[in-house]
Amino acid sequence: MGMSLTYKILEKHLLEGDLKQGSEIKIKVDQTLTQDSTGTMVYLQLEAMGVSERKTELSVAYIDHNMLQAGFENADDHEFIKTAAAKYKIVYSKPGNGICHQIHLERFSKPGKVLIGSDSHTPTCGGMGMIAIGAGGLDVAVGIAHGHYSITVPKVMNVKLKGSLNPYVTAKDVILHVLGELSVKGGVGYVVEYSGEGVSELSLTDRATITNMGAELGATTSIFPSDKRTEDFLQRQGRKGDYLEIRADENAFYDAVLEVDLGSLKPMAAMPHSPDNVTQIESIKGLKIDQVAIGSCTNSSYTDLMKVAQILKGKKVHPDVSLVISPGSSNILKMMADNGALGSLIASGARLLEAGCGPCIGMGQAPKTGAVSLRTFNRNFKGRCGTMQAGVYLVSPETAAYSAINGVLSDPTELGKAIDLTLPDEYFSEDNYFIYPADGGHETEVAMGPNIKPFPLSEKLGETYAGKVLLKTGDNITTDDIMPSNAKLLPFRSNVPELSKHCFGTQCDDFKERSDKFGGGIVVGGENYGQGSSREHAALVPLHLKVKAVLVKSFARIHKANLINAGILPLEFKNPEDYDKIDLYDELYLGNVGEAIESGSEVLIENMTKGNVILAVMTGSDRDRKTLLAGGTINRMKMKAIW
Secondary structure: EOOHHHHHHHHHOOEEEOOOOOEEEEEEEEEEEEEEEHHHOOOOHHHHOOOOOOEEEEEEEEEEOOOOEEEEEEEHHHHHHHHHHHOOOOEOOOOOOHHHHHHHHHHHHOOOEEEEEEEOOOOHHHHHEEEEEOOOOOHHHHHHHHHHHEEEEEEEEEEEOOOOOOOOHHHHHHOOOOOHHHHHOOOOOOEEEEHHHHHHOOOOOHHHHHHHHHHHHHHHEOOOEEEEEEEEHHOOOOOOOHHHEEEEOOOEOOEEEEEEEHHHHHOOOOOOOOOEEHHHHHHHOEEOOOEEHHHHOOOOOHHHHHHHHHHHHHOOOOOOOOOEEEHHHHHHHHHHHHHHHHHHHHHHOEOOOOOOOOHHOOOOOOOOOOEHHHOOOOOOOOOOOOOOOOEEEEEEHHHHHHHHHHOOOOOOHOOOOOOOOOOOOOOOOOOOOEEEOOOOOOHOOOOOOOOOOOOOOOOOOOOEEEEEEEEEEEOOEEEEHHOOOOOOHHOOOOHHHHHHHHHOOOOOHHHHHHHHHHOEEEEEOOOOOOOOOOHHHHHHHHEEEEEEEEOOOOOOOHHHHHOOOOOOOOEEOOOOHHHHHOOOOEEEEEEEEEHHHHHHHOOOEOOOOOOOEEEEEHHHHHHHHHHHHHHOOOHHHHHHOOO
């Protein structure tokens, strides 16, 4: 059998281990990216490591999340990241330049390279033919400092595309269809690799939309081949020299195959409150809407927004609708200002936001109580928009724009003839928002504002542990549930003690009080615990609150890695039905935890309250076990462990 595109790139970057499914390997990292919501922790960790220089070809620090400067906190974080970037010779992208994934796709992505980023939507650049993986902040810090990343060799799922899309059926509808077929945990353990004649029908930014939302499948990453469409995009970006044709072998082996007939798809929507709760627009059209938000790293490209501008041209946003638009990059905004499309948006009654993440992460534009909000974003978890009592529907830009005019959820195929969009021969590309590193960066003094607090550290794992069950959750708990993110809390991403007051805020309103009362404890959960954002704070904040173990039916990949890095035990029920044998505030005793983690054997958990015994396992590599025994990655590095 031939080799998949995924395995070709992994093989080329292999540093240690065997490229054998399920085994742990170490791969070379070519590029890293951070954003300001997660970046402060990455650079605090670099400081703690005593790093003198980066080992990657390119690392970029983007400012795109915490853009509202209502107080000193965000501005202080930006200055900290700016000075840290100068110290470690990292490219710094100033506020206003745009969304990290869109800019990285435009300016720095290269076929065949490996990128890791401290944001779960780093797979956006898989549309360029990269292995682009979202990771926890500490893993990215290690990537910057040592130039490598450890990963369990994944399975590869082939999504075979055939046919072509009908007018007003889009890449967003493709990935929503795939989510409906596979669910939010259907990609766990896989890289999703796209192939088939339908691939050539999709533009580079279409592909990026699909790989971006591959994160919602729980997949390690998603990837498209690099072909003539890739070359065309790079040429228009003035980067033709970065082009490399790379694809899977004709007879490549795949662990699973999903076939999608593009011609059979119709406009889709993900209904509240999960990206896989999908249906066709025609089955729910006519729903009265209150807000429409267009943008995010999923759908803020030049082609997306130009299509929106054409739909809105000469039309008026419905009186009952607030339409907000956030461009993906300053370059896109400049081109639309020059060609008149920006005027069409403004004339229609749209509100124009800064080029950044904005509403997608709850940074402004929270809808009213009970509102229906259509968004071209990637997640619609309850409360993520900033309003717990709102319902968010995920749709394509075309659906969003047409619905904004009508005031109700509308099927864009009613518009008839497809939009004829002419791309510029050359995209505008300017460096005025970038600060490139200068010589002698190591001499830069890093600026630390009063809101920046040290990240917490765990202690070396003991032989036994006892603790109360502080919280018992259901399935598909997200990192938004564990550590909520909104305009009020984002300014404290550098202040773990302050954030701890809001831990598990969507699940209960007194988790910190419970933890303080019992001196820490254990969290119990269901399937796919920790899905969603890569935010490291969902591990660091529980660590600060002395949570020593999380016992669940199954974990999402990035969150489990973050727990290990933090030194929190990620345990899974050996028998999932044992979940029902534990209740809130039960006293659990782990009698052999140190020996079990070291040997890879079962952990015996005695429920002292109910008098029964439960078996748990910690599935992971030898490196994971050693990290937990040391009390987390930073502690292990201080022990001068080999990385």
